[in-house]
Amino acid sequence: MASPPKSPGPFAGFEFLIAWRYLRARRTDGGVSAMTWISFIGIALAVMALIATLSVRAGFRHEFVGTILGANPHVAVYDIAQVNDAGQVERTLENFDEVAEALRGVDGVTHAAAVVRGQVLSSYRGRNSAVEVIGIAPEDLSLIPLVAEPEWRQGMLSAFGEETSITPDVEGALPVPGGPGIAIGSGVARELGASVGDRIRLISPDGARTPFGTSPRVSTYEVVYIFQVGRWDIDRTRVYLPFTEAQTYFNRDGVADEVQVSVSEPEQISQYVLPLLQAGGDVQIWTWEDSSGAFLRALQMEDNIMFIILSILVLIATMNIVSGLIMLVKNKSRDIGILRTIGLSEGSILRVFVICGSAIGVAGTLAGVILGCAFAIWIDPIFSFVNYVAGGGVWDPSVRMISALPARLEAGDVVTAMALSLGLSFVVTIFPARRAARMNPVEALRYE
Known part of the structure; x- marks a missing residue:
């Protein structure tokens, strides 16, 4: 007796194929390519802004501490x-x-x-x-x-x-x-x-x-x-x-x-x-942290606040994926009904739309990482151009304490930005994907 054919496992090749066709479909064919591009660009810009801010933050602290330690004593010893x-x-x-x-x-x-x-x-x-x-x-x-x-x-x-x-x-x-x-x-x-x-x-x-x-x-x-x-x-x-x-x-x-x-x-x-x-x-000592600790604490507080604000910006950008997927599910309701009728399970439908949303998030995140790293690497000519356009005087060393805008690209910051963006992208796709998976095929094909 012949054994029954094995059912395909999760994230089979046909699920990626269907997701790819949906992503590149034109709006006239029921696709949402315009919304896909908006989601992609929004995530890319948000990740770029996050990496740029983290790199400038790391560079500012490195330069600030470096000039303190490089031109001042680490410890001053006084008499009583x-x-x-x-x-x-x-x-x-x-x-x-x-x-x-x-x-x-x-x-x-x-x-x-x-x-x-x-x-x-x-x-x-x-x-x-x-x-x-x-x-x-x-x-x-x-x-x-x-x-x-x-x-x-x-x-x-x-x-x-x-x-x-x-x-x-x-x-x-x-x-x-x-x-x-x-x-x-x-x-x-x-x-x-x-x-x-x-x-x-x-x-x-x-x-x-x-x-x-x-x-x-x-x-x-x-x-x-x-x-x-x-x-x-x-x-x-x-x-x-x-x-x-x-x-x-x-x-x-x-x-x-x-x-x-x-x-x-x-x-x-x-x-x-x-x-x-x-x-x-019988002496007293005064360390560099005693003299500059207030500046470092202020920097740390500002860093935490900026990270939270930019994380919200990334969340807002990833919410565009939800809007795009909801439109995609609505436009593809007939296809979903047919796919369910020919034997696709709720899990397969869910994974198809999860792949659609996650692909946008992955592509946008990678583009944002490239743009953010490029910004950090070429920050000097970029800042010089901004200073030229603004007519000069954008950076006041008497206020900033250092003579130029620094940037320090650190692997930990890049990984943090990628993990945040990818994590949010994966999470937000679940809700519209579940809506598509739970769609009743009879209702979807009632008026077809």
Whole structure:
């Protein structure tokens, strides 16, 4: 006795064939090609927007944290606050060499350097600018990544701290010593109109102590190096002075304001807090997360909100699939009745329309991924075009803190966008597909 023929399994070839014919059918033949294209384009644009936003978000955080870690210490070590005879709070370190040596012995610490800090007024040819002066040894300055290797520079870092000379405006006069060379940020140079080789004045109100009181200290230094790290608040205010010269300039003879520490894993800075406190003795520490944690938390909150908003945008785009399938089911009711009459099960009908909706979602998602990745890769020329069309000034570094719009394409973000879009596409197709599967073939063919 011959065995009965096997029934085809789920997602058989004929189900894909029927779905493909429905998707490419013209509207005059009962298809919904226009609605299919609208669904496809909507999903593609939504996925593109999601990937573009996620890449800019990742790039912004990477650039923001990178400039913090590349141009600032990971940890600043201070002395315990004390009140001097004048009623002023002091945190200076007298044994800064011993503290720095002890901190270098902590596992994971890559560098420790003593510095002197202060705020002064800079002046050049009648132009003034408030700046932050950091006194640091030349060998320590060369180990600051974004200062040694900035995104733009002028002059030579090797000339920092070297003695310069002044040639008097007198014929035959010999050059005289002009003090050590200094390094300044590009924003400071732009504000003052200074360049490499120019001599700027630094004016401190808490200057030289004389029998008649404290008088402002005015010193002139030659600019030997200009750097741009890409973060506006650093480029606009930062000036580096040799350590010994800064001690004299700020009346810090024999002391330092702090010891700046760099570690091998700055993203895991919390694990270094206790070892550094134990090694430094009676000191206080201030990590980069303490100083910039509010910015990072604000970024994280904004990231979460934007992801939710764009996820809703993807959901709205996938809802076009529902509209298209409902129209398709209505137009193909006669075909559904015939297919059911010749033996197709409810499951086969359901899978046919699930394939129709899922195909639109898959195609739109892939197109959106390609467009989103292309946007992230070529964001610079795209943004330059937008800036040109808008007449310039679209990006204000003084507000954004970095000099350009960044984008960082990460595999996790692309996978997240794909998973969200595909998941929603698969889910929303179930409802119109079930409606088609449950259609009564007698009712569908009643008036045919």
